[in-house]
Amino acid sequence: MKQGIILFILLFLLSLPGQAFAESELELRVRTLEETLKKQEETIKAQQIMINELKEQIKKDEVAIIPESKENPQEIKKETKATGLFGASAMSNPNISLILNTYAYSSNLTTDELKNRGISGYTTEGLDRRNGFNLDSAELAFYAPVDPYFNLYVTIPVSEDGATIEEAYFVTTSLPKGHQIKAGKFKSGFGRLNSQHSHVWDFVDNPLPYRAFISSDDSGIDEKGIQYTYLTPLPFYTILGVEILQGENKTLFGSDAAGGAHAYTAFAKASLDVSDNATILFGPSVITGKTKTDTVAANTDFTGDTTLYGLEFTYKWKPTKYQGFKLQSEYLYRTQFGNLTDLNPGGIVQRLDRNQDGLYIQGVYLWNRWEFGARYDTLGLFKNDYILAGAKQDQGRMPWRVTGMVDYTFSEFSLLRLQYNHDESDVTGKPNDELFLQFIFTIGAHPAHQF
Amino acid sequence: MKKILITFLIMFTFSTPAFAKVNIVATLPWIGSLASDIGKDKVAIKVLVKPSQDPHQIEAKPSMILAAGKADILIYNGLDLEIGYLPLLIESSRNPKIQPGQAGNLDCSQFIKVIEKHEAVDRSMGDVHPLGNPHYHLSAQNILSVARGMTHALSTLDPEQAAFYKTNLTAFEAKLKEKQKQWAGISLKGKRFVAYHRFFEYLAQEYGFQIVGYVEEKPGIPPSAGYIEKLVEDMKRSKPDGIITTTYYGKDEIDALSQKTGIKSIVIPHDVGSAPGVTDWFSLMDTVLKSLQSQ
Numbered sequence: 001m002k003q004g005i006i007l008f009i010l011l012f013l014l015s016l017p018g019q020a021f022a023e024s025e026l027e028l029r030v031r032t033l034e035e036t037l038k039k040q041e042e043t044i045k046a047q048q049i050m051i052n053e054l055k056e057q058i059k060k061d062e063v064a065i066i067p068e069s070k071e072n073p074q075e076i077k078k079e080t081k082a083t084g085l086f087g088a089s090a091m092s093n094p095n096i097s098l099i100l101n102t103y104a105y106s107s108n109l110t111t112d113e114l115k116n117r118g119i120s121g122y123t124t125e126g127l128d129r130r131n132g133f134n135l136d137s138a139e140l141a142f143y144a145p146v147d148p149y150f151n152l153y154v155t156i157p158v159s160e161d162g163a164t165i166e167e168a169y170f171v172t173t174s175l176p177k178g179h180q181i182k183a184g185k186f187k188s189g190f191g192r193l194n195s196q197h198s199h200v201w202d203f204v205d206n207p208l209p210y211r212a213f214i215s216s217d218d219s220g221i222d223e224k225g226i227q228y229t230y231l232t233p234l235p236f237y238t239i240l241g242v243e244i245l246q247g248e249n250k251t252l253f254g255s256d257a258a259g260g261a262h263a264y265t266a267f268a269k270a271s272l273d274v275s276d277n278a279t280i281l282f283g284p285s286v287i288t289g290k291t292k293t294d295t296v297a298a299n300t301d302f303t304g305d306t307t308l309y310g311l312e313f314t315y316k317w318k319p320t321k322y323q324g325f326k327l328q329s330e331y332l333y334r335t336q337f338g339n340l341t342d343l344n345p346g347g348i349v350q351r352l353d354r355n356q357d358g359l360y361i362q363g364v365y366l367w368n369r370w371e372f373g374a375r376y377d378t379l380g381l382f383k384n385d386y387i388l389a390g391a392k393q394d395q396g397r398m399p400w401r402v403t404g405m406v407d408y409t410f411s412e413f414s415l416l417r418l419q420y421n422h423d424e425s426d427v428t429g430k431p432n433d434e435l436f437l438q439f440i441f442t443i444g445a446h447p448a449h450q451f
Numbered sequence: 452m453k454k455i456l457i458t459f460l461i462m463f464t465f466s467t468p469a470f471a472k473v474n475i476v477a478t479l480p481w482i483g484s485l486a487s488d489i490g491k492d493k494v495a496i497k498v499l500v501k502p503s504q505d506p507h508q509i510e511a512k513p514s515m516i517l518a519a520g521k522a523d524i525l526i527y528n529g530l531d532l533e534i535g536y537l538p539l540l541i542e543s544s545r546n547p548k549i550q551p552g553q554a555g556n557l558d559c560s561q562f563i564k565v566i567e568k569h570e571a572v573d574r575s576m577g578d579v580h581p582l583g584n585p586h587y588h589l590s591a592q593n594i595l596s597v598a599r600g601m602t603h604a605l606s607t608l609d610p611e612q613a614a615f616y617k618t619n620l621t622a623f624e625a626k627l628k629e630k631q632k633q634w635a636g637i638s639l640k641g642k643r644f645v646a647y648h649r650f651f652e653y654l655a656q657e658y659g660f661q662i663v664g665y666v667e668e669k670p671g672i673p674p675s676a677g678y679i680e681k682l683v684e685d686m687k688r689s690k691p692d693g694i695i696t697t698t699y700y701g702k703d704e705i706d707a708l709s710q711k712t713g714i715k716s717i718v719i720p721h722d723v724g725s726a727p728g729v730t731d732w733f734s735l736m737d738t739v740l741k742s743l744q745s746q
Contacts, residue, residue: 148552151542174547178520231520231545237513271513276501279512321508321700369673411672413574443574449510449535 094144094152097444101136101199105129107434117432119208119425121386121395122356122379123251124295125216129434135160136218139199143445149174153186155197166222178231188221189229189241189267190285192312192330195220200450202326202364203405204419204436207377209332209358211425212399213308215251221287223248225261237271247289252306254293263289269312271451278317281451285310296340302352304338316451324366333357333383340388353387356380364405373405379425399425413442473609476522476549478533479506480723481588482559484731486526489602489619493612497522502724505699507578507671511536511543519544522555524608526601529560530585554608560585562600563593566652577669588722589739590653591631594732598623630733637744643691644743645682645714647701650721654739663691666704679708686712695743697721717742 107114111130118124137157146152155167169184187195193210198218206218214220225245232238247253247263269283288307296302311331318324333356340352360377378400386393401424407417416439423432472495477483483498490496497518500506506528519525519540527533541549541556548555565583572581587593602620606613640659644651647666655662664685668678686694686708694705694716702718709716719739720726729735 145551148550171542173542173550175545177547178545180545229545231516231543233521237517269513271517273512273514276503279514281513318510320503321505411574412578446531446534448539449508450539451510451512 094142095445096143097141097442097447099139099141099197099199100439100441101139103134103136103204103436103438104132105134105434105436106131107432109430109432109434113430114432117426117429118295119212119379119399120428121384121393122212122399123216124298125211125251128217136198139166139197141445145173146170166219178233180229180231181226182229183226185222185224186227188223188243188245188265188287189227189269190221190265190287190308191267191310191332192281192314192328193220196450199440202328202362202371202373203375203403204417204438205421207330207358207360207362207375208379208399208401208425209330209360209377212356212358212379213251213332213334215249221245221249221252221265223263225263237269239269240266241268242266245287245289250293251295252287252308253289253291254295256292258290258292263287267310277319278315279451280316281312281314283312285312291336291338294343296352296354299343299347301341301343302338303341304336304352306334306336309333318366322366322368326364326366327362329359329361331357331359350389353385355383355385357383362403369409371405371407371409373403373407375403375405377401377403396427399427401425407438412447415440473605473612474521474523476518476525478525478527478537479588480725481732481735482526482528484723484735485594485598485601486605488623488731489598489616490605491615491619493609493615494605502720502722503699506532506722507535509533509536511539515540516543519549520546522546522549524555524557524604525549526557526559526604528585528588529558530565530582530587531580532585554604557601557604559597559600560587562596563587563590566656567649577667578671580670584649584652586650586721587653588732589651589736590657591627591634591736592657593653595624595627626733630736634736634740637740639740639743642693642743643689645686645691645694645708647694647696647705650697651695651719658740658743660743663689666694666696666701666708674704683708683711686714690714693717693743695719698725719743 107129109117114127114129117126137159139155139157141156142152142154144152149172150170151173152170153167154165156163157166165185167184167186169182169186172179172181175181187197189195193201193206194214198206201218206215206220210220223245225243227241227243229239229241232240243265244261245263245265246261247258248255249263253263265285265287267283267285269281271279271281273279286307286309288305290304291306292301292303294301309332313329315327316324317326334354336352336354338352339349341347341349356379358377358379359381360375362373362375364371364373378398380395380398384395384398386395401421403419403421405417405419407415409415417436419436419438421432421434423434426432472493473490475483475486475490475494475496477486477496477498479500480498480502483496486494486496499515499518500509515536522544525541527537541551547553550556565587567584569579569581569583572579598620602616605616609616637658642660643663644660645664645666646662649665649670651662664682666674666679666682668674674682691714694708694714696702696705696716696718698718698720705716705718708714719742720729720735723729723731723735726738729738
């Protein structure tokens with residue numbers, strides 16, 4: 001204890017001279033600081049004078065720019081508030097929205113029968129729907145300008161199986177007039193329905209040609225890749241586009257068709273206003289790539305090349321908010337050739353040639369907050385060649401389906417839809433009579449009114 | 452081949468006139484009318500929204516994308532009125548000149564004093580504009596500010612014609628002063644109206660009348676039967692001077708209300724071109740004020 005006290009005193013004594021020394025140094029420092037401060041004060045004074053002069057100058061300039069503004073020279077000054085296009089959200093946040101797409105479903109078929117319900121000669125992929133309640137997805141969408149050069153979009157649908165990235169891409173905004181590049185993962189510009197999200201479709205499900213040639217569910221051609229589009233300087237709207245895509249679409253190419261990017265698309269869309277309230281949009285599309293898939297027929301593998309051609313046509317008449325009519329149609333034609341391998345023991349490899357087409361046509365009438373729609377879709381309308389080892393196979397009668405729909409819009413952000421399908425697409429099995437009651441809700445950022 | 456090349460060359464030479472006009476794309480008719488007052492023959496104007504259309508419900512039509520693609524300047528109302536189509540239109544236009552932050556992107560609402568700004572808003576309140584009431588063009592004060600802002604923007608874009616734009620602005624201001632003297636004779640002070648939509652608030656503020664009720668229970672959402680019943684009773688009791696709406700919607704509803712209450716319904720042109728004789732912003736204001744005064 002004693003030792004401790006002595007040590008403490010010693011330490012204290014030792015520290016004293018140091019402090020005394022520090023004090024003298026401090027005085028010196030303070031003096032220097034005072035001098036510096038004085039100098040700075042002088043500089044500030046000089047700057048203030050300059051600022052005042054500049055202010056006067058600016059005021060004069062303002063008066064020069066705005067004539068007749070003596071009564072209120074402040075007029076042109078912008079109000080200090082958030083305005084602009086995207087003002088609803090604070091600058092730091094991207095625009096975020098959540099879209100819930102859910103439906104109740106009833107069919108004369110069992111859930112298992114639906115799952116195995118392919119379209120013979122076209123695809124073995126069935127329907128992922130259950131009798132009872134279905135949750136399609138809760139889709140999170142993010143959007144914001146990145147900087148003056150890019151806009152960024154990310155769409156993340158969350159379903160019961162987990163979250164996926166449906167789209168994640170940037171769009172350029174400052175390339176020379178007319179040119180635009182989009183890259184990342186995005187819905188291809190092929191066709192009309194394909195580039196739209198399923199929640200803006202006029203019907204719950206995709207039409208038969210889409211199901212047979214593009215995808216069994218509503219995902220469509222949604223690929224990683226790059227797109228270039230050009231808005232031509234023609235006197236009417238004409239847009240040209242090409243894409244290089246990875247080619248992982250299950251129905252068209254299969255998920256591991258080739259090592260690198262191997263799918264290519266090209267499309268053109270033109271539009272004319274036929275009157276003040278009516279517009280048409282039309283154009284051809286093509287997509288081509290290598291295919292390796294097991295969805296051609298049961299227990300088979302197919303390797304080959306696929307090309308899908310499309311023609312789209314839309315007519316829209318909308319004189320007022322409460323009245324309108326929409327007619328939309330797409331014709332798809334697929335050519336595919338390659339080798340079909342039988343996976344059964346002792347299976348053989350045969351050459352397969354498929355040249356098939358499909359068409360849908362739909363009309364929707366808008367009356368107040370109601371919409372009434374009808375749709376007819378079919379496959380093998382003009383062409384249905386399924387040639388295995390040089391021999392044309394009998395495909396039986398044409399697959400077809402007919403649909404009736406009515407929906408009610410509570411507001412721009414909520415919709416209730418009732419839809420009935422009579423589906424004769426399974427030519428060997430039973431018809432499918434199905435009923436949907438769909439709800440779509442949007443919260444968050446305001447949705448875009450696409451044409 | 453050579454011939455084709457020559458033809459193309461000639462076409463290009465003639466397609467770019469020596470004194471090119473400034474291509475203005477305006478979203479609303481009143482903006483186009485104002486731009487024409489300032490720009491006169493030195494500008495070419497394309498208006499996107501027809502006078503008969505509800506400005507809230509516009510789709511980004513391909514023809515609008517085409518027009519925006521050719522614009523030197525895009526002039527719009529702002530305050531989220533065009534939120535449904537303008538962001539899409541600007542991106543799809545593939546036109547670097549009109550992108551946000553560029554000299555060719557002019558939001559007119561930046562020049563005015565906004566009313567009805569909402570601190571907290573959600574869509575259970577209807578389609579409320581969180582940034583404030585976007586229908587600000589029925590106000591002389593606001594139009595004056597916008598005209599000045601527009602002149603400044605055009606002069607920046609086309610400095611050679613700055614003096615011309617300035618002269619036109621001076622003429623516009625003089626005409627406005629003259630008109631304001633006329634309009635000062637119109638007394639709407641103390642009058643009370645029921646309106647279909649929140650469209651007349653700036654005008655009410657300037658002319659001292661009151662909007663005592665709305666036919667729309669919530670903005671953008673048609674009223675329920677129960678709400679109308681209550682409104683009818685309120686109106687019978689308070690006896691307002693009129694029920695007002697714009698030309699593009701609400702006419703049937705206010706006529707029905709008028710029959711039930713005996714209070715006169717008044718349809719007011721909401722924008723330039725939406726009624727005969729309404730050819731520019733001045734005649735729009737003339738018509739609006741006259742139809743309100745006659746009650």
